[in-house]
Every structure is written in structure tokens, then in C-alpha cells.
Amino acid sequence: MYTRRAPSRARGISRWYAAKHLLEVGLSYRSHYLPRTRTGWMTTLAFLGLMALVQPPIVFWVDTRFGSDWVWGMPFLYVYLGAVYFALIGVLLWAVRRTGRA
Numbered sequence: 001m002y003t004r005r006a007p008s009r010a011r012g013i014s015r016w017y018a019a020k021h022l023l024e025v026g027l028s029y030r031s032h033y034l035p036r037t038r039t040g041w042m043t044t045l046a047f048l049g050l051m052a053l054v055q056p057p058i059v060f061w062v063d064t065r066f067g068s069d070w071v072w073g074m075p076f077l078y079v080y081l082g083a084v085y086f087a088l089i090g091v092l093l094w095a096v097r098r099t100g101r102a
Contacts, residue, residue, distance in 0.1 A: 043095040050091060053084050 035041045052058065062080055069076040 037099075039095065039098050043091060043098075046091045047088060050084055050088050054081060054088075 030036065035044050059077070059081070063077050066076040066080070071079045
């Protein structure tokens with residue numbers, strides 16, 4: 001069976017041209033930026049959702065709403081950010097464990 005060799009950057013061909021060439025010869029091209037599996041989609045959405053919780057608009061709201069509260073001898077904002085960052089790490093560890101790659 002004869003297979004065509006796709007152009008590569010080693011031969012001085014741009015990625016755009018390589019992707020266009022793959023489509024012309026009937027090979028499919030999928031972006032590596034989009035998740036391909038259900039686990040990948042769940043991980044990406046969970047990570048982005050948690051990451052939104054540590055962005056300035058939400059952090060500013062949490063600080064003004066709960067700014068004077070203390071939890072376990074620490075300001076509430078520090079406890080909140082710590083919990084969200086630990087959850088972010090947990091999502092990444094869950095994804096590694098679920099896919100079986102380390």
C-alpha cells in the first residue's frame with residue numbers, strides 16, 4: 001500500500017500549507033487545541049470553569065462580599081483562592097489518572 005508522505009517543516013513548508021496539502025490528498029486534519037475525547041472535554045470545561053473563579057471580576061466580588069471574614073485564622077479570600085487552586089490541581093490529576101498517562 002502506497003502512502004503519501006505529508007510535507008513537513010523540516011523541508012521548509014509552512015504548517016498552513018501542510019494542512020492544506022493534507023486536505024487535498026484526502027487526509028483529515030484536526031486541530032490539537034480542541035479535545036478529542038469526552039474526558040478531554042470534561043477536563044477542559046471543568047478547568048476553565050474553575051479558572052474563571054480566580055479571575056479579577058469574581059475575586060473582587062468575593063473580596064468585597066466576604067472581605068472581613070476570617071476562616072481558620074486566615075482571611076477568607078486566601079482560603080477561597082487556595083481551595084480553588086487545589087481544585088484546579090485536582091482536575092489535572094483526575095485527567096491524568098483517567099487517561100492513564102503519566
